[in-house]
Amino acid sequence: MTPLAALLVRDMRIAVRVGGGALIGVLFFLLVVTLVPLAIGPDLALLKRIGPAILWLAALLSSLLALDRLFAMDHEDGSLDLILMSRGPLELVVLTKGVAHWLTTGLPLIICSPLLGLLLNLDGPAEAALVLTLLAGTPALTLIGLIGAAISVALRRGSLLLAVVVLPLTVPTLIFGIAAANAAVAGPVPFGTPFTILCALTLVSLVVGPFAAAAVLRQEME
């Protein structure tokens, strides 16, 4: 087993066991999406129109939930010291932790989203488009979140700083994700246009996120 594979397996194991982040992210997602139709009332047309936006927003906030512990946990128990002493690029280690986070937080959200789309009165094509946009866009949320997680490493209550740093950077992903989901159902713009921009944003964050987060971690271990 290679070092990065071992790290991936370890992070996923921790996330799915009691006290890890996986269950909390999905439960939060379920809660938020369940509360919205209760809050708005039985206005089915309105729910259908804002459905994709609500699901995207809930996915964003759920991803954020498990992010602030990503590096802080390793920093607190001394694992980060040893990780910084390993023979291999820190960028790949950071990316591996991001992948583990997405697999345990983002992917369960995507699997639950069709079911929750029913609560928001979304029909078949709308749900299919939504799942595709979440699939393409939630990795960007995790990868950009890595930067915030690295910045808040040494802070005990870093979640607020994390949110302040990460949320503005995720706005383009949010906008294009919702635009693509809506474009598939209504609107003159074809689905492909905002969707390819969404994919491009994810690819950019695939490069920027790990490099920036690794640079921050190196700077902070002082």
Next chain:
Amino acid sequence: MRLTASDLACRRGGRQVFSGVSFFVASGELLTISGRNGAGKSSLLRVVVGLVRLAHGSLAVEGGDPELTIGEQAHYLGHQDALKPSLSVGENLHFWSRFLGAGPVGLAEPLAAVGLEALADLPAAYLSAGQRRRLSIARLLAVKRPIWLLDEPTSTLDAAAQQGLTELMRTHLAAGGLILAASHGSIGLDGARELQLGDTP
């Protein structure tokens, strides 16, 4: 193999922790770092590993892998144990041995050497402080690296475990490794040189 440090200085939090520190350690040698609390023993070890920036001075290692930094050829046993509470003893050790590049080595031997083989499936959350320390020491045995940097290694260990650690250190030195250990008391190995921190300006 030889680790040489010349005129090291370190600043943390705006304070000069130590300056003008020079030493060398060769294969088969143990250098004990002593000094009062706050003299900078832990900081010195972290500087050697590369976790803290050097304010002044230089570090060099001869005879090791020229492609690797000191930290990449060393084991660091700090105050914290780097254990995940939700993983079992065996899973923790398995992760570190794979992550630090050990290759397909069995874990039974390192666990037996520190006396934890019976607890291999116990979640690490249930270990006592001494057992956690011993599991960290097992990490040093599972992955072979020539340089050991130990920060107060005997701090939570009982007398039997301290004896065990001394034996493991003796074996490591006999195999050509070198050890830099920060300690209040004596480690129990003869022939160890001592570096006193805190009496240099």
